[in-house]
Amino acid sequence: MIQIPKEVYKKFLKFALENANPLERSRYWRECIGLILGRINDESIIVTDIIPIGAGSSVFVDISDYEKVFSLISFERIDQGEVIVGWAHTHPGLGLFFSGTDIETQRTYQSMHSQSFGLVLDPTKINSQSPGFNIYRVDSYTSHPYTVDYLFNEEFDFLSVHEQLTRELFEIPEILPELTAENTVSWKDITLSLEGPSHAHLDEPFLLKLVLKMPHPQFFRVTYKVKIYNASTSHTQDFVEKSEYFHESLDSGTLAVFSLVANNRNRIFLQLINMRITDYNQKYLDSPVLGFEVKTQE
Missing domain, CATH: 3.40.140.10 (Cytidine Deaminase, domain 2)
Incomplete structure (x- = not known):
């Protein structure tokens, strides 16, 4: 032995x-x-x-x-x-x-x-x-x-x-309760949400979507940074480390798609931080962290 x-x-x-x-x-x-x-x-x-x-x-x-x-x-x-x-x-x-x-x-x-x-x-x-x-x-x-x-x-x-x-x-922060952010944020008459599966298989890619919903066409600009915990992205590392992302939209729809691969953790987490939503009048909302958790399985 x-x-x-x-x-x-x-x-x-x-x-x-x-x-x-x-x-x-x-x-x-x-x-x-x-x-x-x-x-x-x-x-x-x-x-x-x-x-x-x-x-x-x-x-x-x-x-x-x-x-x-x-x-x-x-x-x-x-x-x-x-x-x-x-x-x-x-x-x-x-x-x-x-x-x-x-x-x-x-x-x-x-x-x-x-x-x-x-x-x-x-x-x-x-x-x-x-x-x-x-x-x-x-x-x-x-x-x-x-x-x-x-x-x-x-x-x-x-x-x-x-x-x-x-x-x-x-230097990866542990997933603590304060990281479990809401997956939806609303401002005025628009809603931004992260949507995706509740579970993912190890080593298999899956998609998370950033979706914008509003009752009628109007201009909005969204900026944010991305943090990913316990998963890798199918994109290059620059995709994660890029300083800032932004989207401009006049109507409802999917603003971004994140293609991720679950590694050998029991759960993964994607966060959009430093998010700012700006309307056509240049008024803006500094949103709290938008997050989405996915549990992994064999």
Whole structure:
């Protein structure tokens, strides 16, 4: 059995998220790799640390490069019985599996010690019940990979850890009660509202619409900024970071359509902030935050 401390899991997940920002489009994500340290006790392994090695579109560690590998491990740790017990790498957005290269790498580790293992993490697979990784060894005869059992040193919610690290790394405010803004604002005889589905499937795009309703044609101008929490947009990142949007309209209809993709959170939120509605007389209303919440499901 392999025992993994919560803090070691958090350390490698943080490294993974630094290279696969869930708020960016997946084409910018990078795989990363690290060495796993631990103590071997009969048939059990107690993991003590994961040391980040590198990141990129294709990363690997040459286990024959002993000078590089062992320079990362202090003599004090070696004296305390810590050894390299395996390796960890990520497949962000690709799923949990061993590729052909991974199998050959794992065979090299197992040739050094039969209990060595490989950990594959995909942060997009994390939910409340799953830490988003599998541990593998390969069969010495067939070279087929198989999963290995593990346990944590304490119980915790994996999704909460993911959300906490994402907020810390990318300065995302937590969705607090004050962010649950109304999805409709009215001024004079017009109404602006955000409309969309109550639920969305993970990794599937859906639409939110900004709709203007008024009883008769008249000129209105609407300006605002956009904030998106726990989702990515099908547009470029500039779409989210653009300083200000504006629309001018003479009649009822859809002013804007936001195409979003739910990530691995239990809910997402879109806000229109700094909104100002101006009429033909140049009178205006600085609207409170307009928001829309969508719950996600598998």
